[in-house]
Amino acid sequence: MSFTLFPGTRRGLACESLAGLSVGDALGAQHFVAPVDVAEPPDGPWPWTDDTEQACCLVATLGEGDFDRDGFAELLGRHHDPYRGYGPGAVVMLRQIREGLPWPIAAAAAFDGQGSAGNGAAMRAAPLGAWHADSLAHAAAQGARAAEVTHAHPDGIAGGVAVCVAAAVAAAGRLDGQRPRLLAAVTAHTPAGRVHDGLVEAAGLRDAGQAAHVLGNGTRAMAQDTVPFALWVADHFLDDYPGALAACIAAGGDVDTTCAIAGGVVAAYTGPDGIPPDWLAAREPLPSWV
Structure with a gap:
């Protein structure tokens, strides 16, 4: 990639x-x-x-150097509101972190010591990827660091990595002025496992209904049945934010999460002009602390 990002530009990309x-x-x-x-x-x-x-919480943590996992964990513990739709496992984990349990212990203990393979790390990851638009390798590495705060299972981590890389690819394409081959780039940087396998399968699908049927629509709230479909949508609707959300909504399942993932990646490519202004106005204001 042939550009240099300064801190203000990074933050602007992440916020968009x-x-x-x-x-x-x-x-x-x-x-x-x-x-x-x-x-x-x-x-x-x-x-x-x-x-x-x-x-x-992720955007409020962003800064130079490696992603600050301790700072991120502290913000998650302090700000999480169980009534915002957190799963039971996440509520327990974040309450433990809020009460002082170190995040590596809390994350490793989830789901009887298996760690979470859920889609939580993926659904929040896009702004971190946009921040690292100048290096897909850095996006992948920092995506893993951010995911590990709450997801100790390889699939959960891979979901966070894949979305982080996707947003980096999208933002880089915008800065380069070229529409990228998003799925191919993401697959190349996603660790081996079920998320990677889903991305490989996604590359051969051409219809949104077929993609949701084959890949999953997030009904299980797992990284493997959420991330490949959401990134298929982002790849096929990269310059069409309303179209991306329409495809996710039509597929059903974990609609808020697939829309969040696809929306974060597509907006990294289109910039704020891609989001209908009345939609942005209708969204509840973001918290003042971010």
């Missing part, structure tokens, strides 16, 4: 990805209230969920 992530999360969550038609979206405000809250 956060905007896409949070609008996707909030609109996707409305689908659980009543079916959403993106041509006539519901009136605001659209409350956001744990996807956005965790992404805000």
